[in-house]
Amino acid sequence: MGIKSTILEKAMREGRKTLSEYESKDFLKSYGLPVTREILVHSREECMKAAHAIGYPLVLKGCSPHLAHKTEKGLVRVDLRSEQEAILAFDDLTSRMEGNEKDILVQEMIKGTRELVVGMTRDPQFGPCVMFGLGGIFTEILKDIAFRVAPLEKRDALDMTEEIKAHKILGAVRGMPAADMDLLCDILMKVGQIGMQNEWIQEIDINPLILSGAKPVAVDALIVLKPAG
Numbered sequence: 001m002g003i004k005s006t007i008l009e010k011a012m013r014e015g016r017k018t019l020s021e022y023e024s025k026d027f028l029k030s031y032g033l034p035v036t037r038e039i040l041v042h043s044r045e046e047c048m049k050a051a052h053a054i055g056y057p058l059v060l061k062g063c064s065p066h067l068a069h070k071t072e073k074g075l076v077r078v079d080l081r082s083e084q085e086a087i088l089a090f091d092d093l094t095s096r097m098e099g100n101e102k103d104i105l106v107q108e109m110i111k112g113t114r115e116l117v118v119g120m121t122r123d124p125q126f127g128p129c130v131m132f133g134l135g136g137i138f139t140e141i142l143k144d145i146a147f148r149v150a151p152l153e154k155r156d157a158l159d160m161t162e163e164i165k166a167h168k169i170l171g172a173v174r175g176m177p178a179a180d181m182d183l184l185c186d187i188l189m190k191v192g193q194i195g196m197q198n199e200w201i202q203e204i205d206i207n208p209l210i211l212s213g214a215k216p217v218a219v220d221a222l223i224v225l226k227p228a229g
Helices: 002-013 021-030 044-054 083-096 136-142 154-163 181-197
Strands: 038-041 058-062 076-080 104-108 115-123 127-134 145-149 201-212 215-218 221-225
Touching (some): 002 021, 002 221, 021 038, 038 044, 044 104, 076 083, 083 104, 115 136, 115 181, 127 136, 181 201, 181 215
Antiparallel strands (some): 115 127, 127 145
């Protein structure tokens, strides 16, 4: 439980309301959730080392606990295919970021057209509730989601995946393989487990969870903490 408690304790000690994307995914990874390979960097030199370690194509993002909507703020660059493109993106992103926080997340680019959302919210009456649905830019528009109260059994998780209107995208469609349902159900159950085991976590938002072939991978994530007191 070392890394889990350390990440939360540091954020709470600093009086923060959220974890950064990097911290959020590090926390989720400690529970065995599949997340993007990524490295947090602070300089051009570190960015180049990370790019070589991960390999192109890459995604670069501004990373801070105070950045909940990076895309809207122009702090995401995708499909970077060379060192020159990565350096230009790094310089552009750091010039747009305010204050002293200039951390950049160098991330593998996950290819996949099927985007899902997984989340957890702590309801005052029912406690931790797990959410699953259609992700990406359509989450707010279509609201094609299902909820269950944690803890979840595998049957609960499967029911959630079958409940959404767009459930057929999880099957083999247009040459794409069917989603790995065992892994997808495991993610849903573990998100419920996180909610049960960490009372200081108010919300978890994994969006998008992209199907890379059959495998779901958390491409972006945000963990919101309960207000102090």
